[in-house]
Amino acid sequence: MGRPSGDVRRRLEQYAANPQCEANVGAALRGLAMRDVAKKLGLEPEFGQSPFALQRGQSFERTLFEEDALPLRRALIERKALPANASGFVDLRIRQGGGVMRSLDEAADGFERFLREAAKATGDARMQLPTIVAGAAVRCPPEVLGGGLLAIDVLTVHPQPRPAPVALRVGEVKVYPDRGGFTDPAQLASARAQAGLYVYVLRRSIEALGLARDLLVADDGFLVLTRAASNQPSVRAGEDRAFQAARAREMFAKLGALPAAQSVEADVDAVIAAPKRYGDGCLSFCELADHCRAEALAQGLPAALGDDLARFLGALSLHRALELLRGEAPCNDAESDFVRRAR
Amino acid sequence: MSHNPLVERLMAWDRGAPLASTETLPFARVPDAERLVLAFVRMGGEASPWGVAIGRPDAPPRCLTVPDPRNRDAHAAFVIDFASEVLAHVGHPLHLGDEVKGGALGERPFPAQALRARQLWVPGATHLEMLHLLDFRYTLAATGDEARLKTLRAFGRACGWLFRESTRPGQVRVHDATARLRACFTFPAEPARQAHLGYLLGWMGDGSGAAREARAHLAERQSVGVTLSPAFERDTLEALLRAFHDAPDAASRDTAAKAIHTALAPQLTARWELTVQAIRALDADPRAQNPQLGPVLDLGVEECQWQYWHHEARGVRADLTPEEKRALGSHPETDFAPVRAAARYFQHLHAYEVTSNELVHGDRVLLERSLDGGDGFTGEVTAVGRENNARSGPVRWTVRCPADESLRLREESKVCLVGSRKRAGAIVSVETHDNTRTVVVELTDGITKTAAPGLPDAIDPAWVGRSVTFLDRGAVGISQRKAMFVRSADGPGAWLTHAAPLPEPSPAGLVRPDLVEIVKGLQ
CATH class of the missing domain: 2.40.30 (Elongation Factor Tu (Ef-tu); domain 3)
Known part of the structure; x- marks a missing residue:
């Protein structure tokens, strides 16, 4: 059992999936994989990723950025996310992802240099800035999860003559097919939340570099999905991320106020001991979900039978609600109200 | 006690078993000959099926697979193998049985009686999505042998129509077995967990509440969606697929393809059998079908005729040009025409009103x-x-x-x-x-x-x-009339969407782009 890699994005999303569960918050904060906690509890977690899906994702990203990102540029121009004469490509992807950078740190340094040059560029040099940046790495604020790096899938650069700032638009690449209005809304929401996080962190980074006067991270961005039954990109432009960025800001503010990690063993024990709060969403991301549900059910917590039932019962336990349904007299206003609503 | 679904869930938990949530079943029980059961699996990250189990519920399924679904030609050959069965089931004019044919090609009457009771069953929502993805892949297929292309495109359109029909409120043709069970029973579990067909069927068997719950949890560990378990892909299929690609000759490649088929077939059969179990559970249910189902079935037949069969029947006529035929199909992604989208919206509203009011x-x-x-x-x-x-x-x-x-x-x-x-x-x-x-x-x-x-x-x-x-009393019929009215070229806003010709532009004399001239004029 070891400290997992500093996948800051995954940890932040883990936190956001159930911020009311102290065990989950503790695990996200300490960078602990719930899989390790589950193993210590004697459970057999079954989460994992399909090797074919991973290959498909890598293959799609490689295709996107082939020939100076020609396929992606074409799709962006088609959807008017870039002007027709857009050119130039900066590849900051790490080797593992098909790029040339040796590490995320190197990518972050390269991106910082790019930002500084873009901010000070004037005249023709400014108007000829590269318009697509792949694999831009940015540093999280140090007070959150001990810093850490986030890699933005793709950025578009929109230079304007001074004094207007150079606009940056965040793009998120996903491998699932774009099925128009039938595309899974939960998957889209997750991609937008991720992009909103990048918008916020990128803004913080630009402020920290003192470049906010010359560089502007736009509220809107784009998603790059696959065309159904093809390996070609389908771009969804004009995606508003203002609320997702605000959500990320709130999340960072809350996380910044929490204590830092201890030793791995102590951390696992602390997560096990922390109060759990089971919810419907836990099923999709947490290896302890079944364990917590069983505990919740034993305690008669209504969330074990669904978030909607928990809202309906309020502070009532499952057992007390059943007693009331069987005809026992209510003891207080809340119980009377439940009897009236359940009648 | 009221019929609040949340209270019913609580009561179901207390009883340790699912409760019937309606007095009647909101769909028709039909003979097995009218039912076709389909189940898919796909490779992780891919949008096309890797295999399919297909068949009537009263006979063993036919399992078909393609060694590598990323190979387009091989995938098309795999689809051709079961396309005719699907096309015959939905009543494509060229694939109807002899008993319902008659008349010259392209002029056959709509076989309303033969298609009235046809049902397609799939295990769950992801299998329905696969129909949409097959629509994307084959409706617009453009390369290959022309005869084969015709079948592939017809198959793509049929899948597209079945998928769209599955989204129409109250429809009784395309059945998601998981959704059907949830609509007919209240299960003692959180909604997120009820998306698993095996889990629901686990609750429905005999035994104590604890035994049912244990059975449901055990069943939940098996994947029932189109996606295979990552561990199975990693431990079994990855090596088999590598062997297929690395095979030095045709014989070894065949052996590897058979091994892939052997690995996938049980996965397909398991999904198909769960669907049949759901059908059997609903067949065995003591509740009768809703006696007011007639108008809902009539509407289903009407939709089949005008949203699918009519276009296909015109499409096989020899006197239409390819350009005229192009306009007959529906694009997998969008309506393109706002008026068409608006009309379908009102048709869906009408379907909802008919179903709920009846x-x-x-x-x-x-x-x-x-x-x-x-x-x-x-x-x-x-x-x-x-x-x-x-x-x-x-x-x-x-x-x-x-x-x-x-x-x-x-x-x-x-x-x-x-x-x-x-x-x-x-x-x-x-x-x-x-x-x-x-x-x-x-x-x-x-x-x-x-x-x-x-x-x-x-x-x-x-x-x-x-x-x-x-x-x-409801207002059944108003939405249907609206669906007709939105097509009218005289309605409000029609000039913006579909009326022709476009309105005359403003006279050029009113536009004065020269700001200096305007200011001088003011002086």
């Missing part, structure tokens, strides 16, 4: 839910008569009911009598005093014995003292 009269639980929602009232008739003691004309009933029940109906709301829908009219007044609400209903339709068989005349004093229930 089925409520055939199911006591649906009726009680409707009353709980304030869409009707139950009370005692206290007076029967005509306005100004007229000798003929509408009959007024005064109904007294408790005032603590919610009521959304107001004066002039159209209502009908539950048990005899032809007896209908409008509310004249609603008055509430203390705990009593008095509703006066003026009956205008079905007021005679002849018009409402089995009931006394509406004016008969025998009604006084009897308990009656009135329900919102």
